[in-house]
Amino acid sequence: MSTIAFIGLGIMGSPMAVNLANAGHSVSGYNRTPDRTEPLVKAGGSAADSIADAVAEADVVAIMVPDSPDVEEVLVGEDGVFDNAKPGTLIIDFSSIRPDVTARLATQATERGFALIDAPVSGGEPGAINAALSIMVGGAAEDFERAKPVLDAVGKTIVHVGPSGSGQTVKAANQLIVAANIQVLAEAIVFLEAYGVDTAAAVEVLGGGLAGSAVLNQKAQKMLDRNFDPGFRIDLHHKDLGIVTAAAREAGVVVPLGAVLAQLMASARANGDGGLDHSGLFRGVERLSGRTS
Incomplete structure (x- = not known):
């Protein structure tokens, strides 16, 4: 079981974080709107006051935010993941963003001592609730294997489709x-x-x-x-x-x-x-x- 920081608890992120908690992972969630953490807390997870707080002890950081600038802000922004996560942390970006942005962020992650895979999902809210998402994963094969237990807790069809950016x-x-x-x-x-x-x-x-x-x-x-x-x-x-x-x-x-x-x-x-x-x-x-x- 992993210690997971989940950033972005919207329509998709909230049920995904809940499913991770239900699978036995230790999940700390952060959302700009604090009341969105309530379902995760009820499932046995915890609420973080900031991204820095959420990722400090995490082995895995999961991100589910709307667009490319949002992912960039979460990762490289002030008090973001890159400045606060432990070396060796695996970052799983479930967001749907531009492939070129993903590839650039993956390179930056490697330079900072992290591993980043892009793992956008399909299946909508029902798929997120039922842990039946289709997940298309880009990144290194070894990072995909490391992420598999986390992906298995939220998805049903999970396929490694190539290097960074391929998932997007x-x-x-x-x-x-x-x-x-x-x-x-x-x-x-x-x-x-x-x-x-x-x-x-x-x-x-x-x-x-x-x-x-x-x-x-x-x-x-x-x-x-x-x-x-x-x-x-x-x-x-x-x-x-x-x-x-x-x-x-x-x-x-x-x-x-x-x-x-x-x-x-x-x-x-x-x-x-x-x-x-x-x-x-x-x-x-x-x-x-x-x-x-």
Whole structure:
């Protein structure tokens, strides 16, 4: 069992930290909003007053924050991980950030006597709660093996996909696929409703054929119910599609559908939907169709 500092206890980080505590690890959590530590404390973990306090005795530091600047602040900022963790500490970054930033931070970590792997996750809030996340890991093979007991406590499908930054690259591809699935599912449901079809029955039969997907299973009912409480916010998916389009341009790869999806996400944010679950793209299809719920 490891002594783990968990930085970032939001929608995803909180249940992940709880699962680590339930697995028997000693977990100290830090979040900018202190009340977010309550579920971890109830699970037997502890609350830290600062990043420095959380990481001081940790063997492993786990990070789950929104974007590249946030990870940089946690690691290299004043009173951050690099200035306060013990030499040899393993840093697992579960955040979804730019691959180039991850690679640069991994180099800095090595120079400071730490090991850093990028381990972004997929599966949303249900996957985090049920410890069933898919985790794509970039970094050295020996660091991946060292991290495996921690990863096993929060994930189900855990794959080492290459050197530093590779996990983030695979996560960017994941977010492209997920966004496309959500968008076409939203379009299909608006289409079905326009014809007065029994949409619940339609979703059931579609789920049993080639159109079936994890996105359909998890997001169709939210669209039918018009319940867009966030499991993964449009704001964050907008950020991820920005990573996709920028990285694709750098690689000389054409992602025309990805570019359209990025614009649809931007439109959703401009219409005030940024805080909704990404299934809230459904509202954008309704707006474009001149239909409102």
